[in-house]
Amino acid sequence: MVDEKLRYKIFICSDSIGETAETVVKATARQFDMTQIEIKRVGHIQYEDQIKVVMEDAYSENAVVAYTLVQPELREMMKQEAIRLGVRAVDIMGPMMQAFIDTFNNIPKQEPGLLHKMDENYFKKVEAIEFAVKFDDGRDVRGLLQAELVLVGISRTSKTPLSIFLAHKGIKVANLPLVPEVKPPKELFEIPRSKVIGLTMQPEQILRIRKERLKALGMPSGANYATLDRIIEEHKIASDLMKRVGCPIIDVTERAIEETAAIIISLHDSNLHS
Numbered sequence: 001m002v003d004e005k006l007r008y009k010i011f012i013c014s015d016s017i018g019e020t021a022e023t024v025v026k027a028t029a030r031q032f033d034m035t036q037i038e039i040k041r042v043g044h045i046q047y048e049d050q051i052k053v054v055m056e057d058a059y060s061e062n063a064v065v066a067y068t069l070v071q072p073e074l075r076e077m078m079k080q081e082a083i084r085l086g087v088r089a090v091d092i093m094g095p096m097m098q099a100f101i102d103t104f105n106n107i108p109k110q111e112p113g114l115l116h117k118m119d120e121n122y123f124k125k126v127e128a129i130e131f132a133v134k135f136d137d138g139r140d141v142r143g144l145l146q147a148e149l150v151l152v153g154i155s156r157t158s159k160t161p162l163s164i165f166l167a168h169k170g171i172k173v174a175n176l177p178l179v180p181e182v183k184p185p186k187e188l189f190e191i192p193r194s195k196v197i198g199l200t201m202q203p204e205q206i207l208r209i210r211k212e213r214l215k216a217l218g219m220p221s222g223a224n225y226a227t228l229d230r231i232i233e234e235h236k237i238a239s240d241l242m243k244r245v246g247c248p249i250i251d252v253t254e255r256a257i258e259e260t261a262a263i264i265i266s267l268h269d270s271n272l273h274s
Helices: 019-029 048-060 072-085 094-104 120-134 159-167 203-217 228-245 257-272
Strands: 008-014 037-042 064-068 089-091 149-153 173-177 196-200 249-251
Touching: 008 019, 008 048, 019 037, 019 064, 048 064, 048 072, 064 072, 072 089, 120 159, 120 173, 149 159, 149 228, 149 257, 159 173, 159 257, 196 228, 196 257, 203 228, 249 257
Parallel strands: 008 037, 008 064, 064 089, 149 173, 149 196, 196 249
Antiparallel strands: none
16 A cells, blocks of 8 residues: 555646646656656646635645646736745746747747647647558558658567657658568568668567566567577568668667657658758
């Protein structure tokens, strides 16, 4: 049973759904050894009275407050209540909005929820996610010709999570596992090399991941799939194939998905503008 006194409580307050603030809070929390974090999201705040109630609750629970409020009067009320109650409150969007105002001499729309508005970009993202699921793990090689990017690599080199992550950025991604016993499809050699990204990882790291995978599936850890000799063989064959294709190769060992995705997006953008 978790000791309530050891829980770190964070209130997310927003005039929309609060997803932006929660993303920032979770990204920050990962930098600390704080496993007992409890996040309470309070969305669609429209009135100053709502802020008073939320801040009283935050005070009683000794919580930190993170907020994204686009209406100036609501942001001001949040600041006043934080001072009055001695609650630590962090304005996620306010400073950036003010920087835009000061630097670009522009006026914000002050319309909540624009980040998640169902516009053309939203539907592009949905289409990309559906594409990534449909053409995951080489299940339909026709997707290689339709994709904006194709990720190739041996098993457990983060192809699927990267495909989904990039899809959330609106990029249509297919991925193809490289297996020694399976001849790569001809489609892989028909697409521009600039669209192909090779993923590699140190064999020892792959070994650890594969052993954990087998354990999770309740399978014996001594399977050939999770032996160092087998992984080294796969690694060499995949490396040779990537060199034949002429694609850039990214070592994802110890890299977070977000970090690898940033490299891929940078390569993708440079190719689009070259």
